[in-house]
Structures are given as structure tokens and as C-alpha cells.
Amino acid sequence: MKARFHLPDFAGHFKFNLVFCELLAKHPEWFREGVEIASFYGVFPPSLWNGGRTQSGYCDKSFVRGVINAFNERGIPLRFTFTNPMLEKKHLSDEFCNMVMHLADNGLNEAIVFSPLLEEYIRQYYPKYKLTSSTCKRITDAEQLYSEVGKDYHIVVIDYDLNHDMETLNKIPDKKKCELLVNACCNPECPNRSEHYRAIGQQQIIYANHVRKYRDTPLNMERIERENPGIMRFNDCPCIGRSLFEIKKLRNHISPDEIWETYIPMGFEQFKIEGRTKDVFSLMEHYLYYMAKPECRDEARFELLGWLEENEVISVNE
Template sequence: MKVRFHLPDFARMFKFNVVFLTMLENSPELFREGVEIASIYGVFPPSLWNGGRVVHGMCQKDFVKGVTNYFNKKGIPLRFTFTNPMIEKKHLSDDFCNMVMHIADNGMNECIVMSPILEDYIRKTYPNYKLTSSTCKRITEPEALYSEVCKDYHIVVLDYDLNNKFDILEKIPDKSKCEILVNACCNPQCANRSLHYQTIGLEQIAYANHVRKYPNVPFDSAKFAASHPEAKAIFECNCEHRSLFDVKGLSNHITPDDIWNKYVPMGFNQFKIEGRTFDMFNLMEHYLYYMVKPECIDKARLIFLRNLSLNGAIIVPDQAI
């Protein structure tokens, strides 16, 4: 049995994920049956192509090389969240994103895509990358989903509003090709989700352009928000700051027992844990909840915290980049 998890943030949470992978390697007896790390997803900021969550920060070329080499040597792909829906043709030549793509172009790493413009560019320019169809596409109509699964994608990430619609899930033609987001923090059936992704995309572009022109001047998020009054509800949304204990109450939440007792027997084996904007301690609780045996969580938490401290990972998150 393989239960494959896709984990958040190889850049901001680099040390955090290094410590977690070390614990998985050294103490496998603490973990549930079949746990494997299928990929670590995210971007090196300031990636203009990034979507799903706004990611600030600056990464140097040596950091990009070091992180890529570290995880790839462990057999773990990086999956770039290049899901910005607001990409235009002029953005395809972005120097930073193309630099990252060149560095990681070794046949192991992957991209998550949403924009047809960017997807076509990556397919033609970087054919070695496996492509994942993003949950940001919001494909909830069954026949459209089944069609998407049959397309030339390595993985299709399901819209999490479908998480517990077993009549639809049962009819998916290739379940092993599908990835299920188990701990969605957004409100189920949110009417603003697509607008939110668009607004995030515009802010990411604005941020990337700003730091290119004014690297020593802080980006004014409030000013950006003020210039987009139509998205006022988006900027006031606090869903992404929900804790593990908050998201457990959402209707699209999937428990660890659900994974092993329902979804894996159905043929699903790819599961995404979201958390690119979570603080370190919230993300730690999600990792323990989903991947560690219930009776071992307290022991694993102590080991994890001790090793985080010893490795200097309990710091202000932005310092990790």
C-alpha cells in the first residue's frame, strides 16, 4: 500500500520539511502504513507565475540550486505552483521564473498549471516537466472532471467541493491519477473562490514587478487592496489562517481514517496537505494528524520540536529564505 502525500513549501518551510523528512527516515515506526512523500510544492519567490496564495520574499540563485538538489537527491520532486490565472503572453519571458525552470529541468520536477497560455509555453519550452492540473480550475461538473482526468496530465488535483461526493468520485476513470486536497481551509461552496484566485494572481504579478524595480522598498499590500475595491471581501477573508482544529469542522474535510478506510480502498493514493500560508506550528499539527499513528503523535511532536530547535528552524518564517 502506498499513501502518497504532497506537502507544502520547499522554500519558506525548507528547514521544517528537512526535519520532517529526517524523522520519517529515522523513525518509520511512528508513521501510518504506506506513508510516502510524493512531492513538495510551492515556488521560489518572487515567482510572477505563482498562484493560489500570494508568496512574498526573495530567493537567490544559489538557494534555488541548493533546495532543488537537496530534495531531488532524496528522490522527491519539487512541484511549482505556477497557477496564476492572470498570466499574459508578456509574462512568459519572466527572467526569474525561467531561471528556476532551467535549474530544475532534470526530468524529475513538476509544474502545477492553470493558465492555458502558461501551460502551452511550459509544454513547448520545458518538455521534461510533468504537469499537474490545478484545483484552481474549479472543475466541479462531473463530465468535465472525467474529461480532465483523461487529458495529458500527470496528476489532476480535484476541486475540494467534490471531496465527499462519492457518487462522482466512484466514476472517475483513473483514480490513481487524481490528487485529493484533504485539509481545505476555505469555505465549502465559496462563491468568491475564482475571484480570489484572480485577485491573488494580480497581486503576485504586482509584487514580482515591484521587487524587480524597487528591491529595497517594501511592497504595500494595503495600497494594492485599495486599488481593487471590487475584491474587498477577498482581502477580508481569513480562511487561510484557520487551524487544524478549525478545518476539522468543515464539510469537505477528510480525516486520516477516511484516507485509509475509504479513499485508498476506492483506488485513490495521492493526497495533498495544504499549508503554504500556515504558521509552522499549525502545519506541524497537520503533518502529525495525517501521517503519524494516533498513539504516536505526542512522541512524534516532541521529536519534531526538538529537532526543529536543534536545526534552527524555529525562527521567523521569512528568515528561512
């Protein structure tokens, strides 16, 4: 039995995720049966190809190399969220994204794709990368989903509106190839989700281009929007700030017990925890809720908090 978890933000939560890896390695008895870290996903800002969540900041080459090595030495792939739906051919030559791809081009690391243009580019120039079909594609038709699973992808992330559509899920031909997003914060059947992905993608391109020219100058999105009246607007959706306790109430939520009692017996083993924009404490609760045994969560949390303070990820004695 395997429960392979894909966890968020190898860059922004670099130290936190390293400490969590050590906790899992040192105390496997605190965790549910079969728990593995399948990958850490995200991007190194300011990746123009990024999608799904706007990612700000700047990572230099030495940091990129250090993060890649730190996780790859543990046998854990990085999976790049290159799911920007607004990419054009001119964006494929982006210097920063290609630098990252070159540094991580060792046969272990992966990329999540949305744009057919970028997918073709990666297949041609970086053939060692395993590719994941993104949930951003919003494939909710059963036959289209089965067709997607049959294509040359390492993993297909299922649209979370299908999380409890057991009739559709049962008929998937290769369930081990499919990944379920278990803690989606978005409203079920949200009519604006695809529009939000496009707006975020456009903002990521604007941000990456700005940082390339003016690294130390904050981006003024209000001015950008005034000067470009056709630009799509995306003010952070209130759903993004939902806590774990609010997310549990959504009908597309998959609980830990459902993972082990329903989905794993069905043949699924890939599970994604979202949280690239969450703080450390919220992320810790999501990790322990899904992966730790209920009776061990308090002890695991106490130990993890101590290690996080030792590694200067948090400070609890100020």
C-alpha cells in the same frame, strides 16, 4: 498500499520540511501504512507565475539551487504552483521564473498549471516537467472532471467540493492519477473562491514586478490600489487562518481514518495537505495528524520539536 502526500512550501519552510523528511526516514514505525512524500509544492518568491496564495520575499539563485538539490537528492520532486490565472503572453518571458525552470529541469520536478497559455509554454520549452491540473480550475461537473482526467496530465487535483461526492469519485476512470486536497480551509461551495484566485494572481504580478525594480523597498498596496482603481482587492480571507481543529468541522474535510478506510480502498493514493501560509507549529500538527499513527503522535511531536530546535527552525529555551 500507498498514501502519497504532497506537502507545502519547499522554500519558506525549507528547514522544517527537511527535518520532517529525516524523521520519516529514521522512524517509519511511527507513521501509518504506506506513507510517502510524493512532492513538496510551492514557489521560490517572487515568482510572477505563482497562484493560489500570495508569496512574498526573494530567493537568490544559490538558494534556489540548494533547495532543488536538497530535495531532489532524496528523490523528492519539487512541484511549482504556477497557477496564476491572470497571466498574459508578456509574462511568459519572466526572467526569474524561467531561471527557476532551467535550474530544476532534470526530469524529476513538476509544475501545477491553470493558465492554458502557460501550460502550452511549459510543454513547448520545458517538456521534461510533469504537469498537474490545478484545483484552481474549479471543475465540479462530473463529466468535465472525467474529461480532465483523460488529458495528458500527470495528476489532476480534484476540487474539494467533490471530496465526499462518492458517486462522482467512484466513476473516475483513473483514480491513482487524482489528488484529493484533504484539509481545505475554504468554506465549502464558496462563491468567491475563483474571484479570490484572480485577485491573488493580480497581486502576485504586481509584487513580482515591484521586487524586480525595488527589492529593498516594501510594496505599498494601498497606494497601488489608489493609483489603479480597477485593480481587484483581496484582503486575506478569514478562512485562511483556520486552525486544524476548525478545519475538521468543515464538510469537505477528509480525516486520516477516511483516507485509509475509504479513499485508498477506492483506488486513490494522492493526497495534498495545504499550508503554504501556516506557521511551523500549525504545519507540524497537520503533518502528524495525517501521517503519524495516533498512538505515536506525541512521541513523534516531541522528537520533531527537538530536531527543529537543533536545526534552529524554532527556539524553545528563550
